[in-house]
Amino acid sequence: MSKYIEVTTENIDDVIKSGVVLLDFWATWCGPCRMLSPVIDQLAIDFDGKAKICKVNSDDQQDLTVKYGVRSVPTLLFLKDGEIVGQMIGSSANKQTITDKLNSLI
Numbered sequence: 001m002s003k004y005i006e007v008t009t010e011n012i013d014d015v016i017k018s019g020v021v022l023l024d025f026w027a028t029w030c031g032p033c034r035m036l037s038p039v040i041d042q043l044a045i046d047f048d049g050k051a052k053i054c055k056v057n058s059d060d061q062q063d064l065t066v067k068y069g070v071r072s073v074p075t076l077l078f079l080k081d082g083e084i085v086g087q088m089i090g091s092s093a094n095k096q097t098i099t100d101k102l103n104s105l106i
Contacts, residue, residue: 005055007056018082020080020105021078022040022047022053024036041097051106075089076088
């Protein structure tokens with residue numbers, strides 16, 4: 001059973017440098033983030049070995065939140081080989097939409 005990668009300022013460069021990456025910017029106080037959390041957990045299992053599914057606690061990692069221009073949570077950033085290639089903001093993202101986006105990048 002795969003688990004998402006917790007991204008910090010210390011490991012972000014290694015995590016995003018190659019392949020397809022989903023960065024989920026979230027916060028503990030955010031209701032929509034808590035609703036999205038089980039979806040992120042399942043995506044980590046579904047895409048094990050195909051894409052890196054990552055979470056960034058926007059309160060704990062404020063430098064990353066600012067660096068990536070995240071103004072609201074949840075924000076999902078899609079990266080390929082270190083470059084941002086897509087973004088979804090808010091709770092409107094569902095599992096199928098996220099899955100389709102990831103599959104289009106693989």
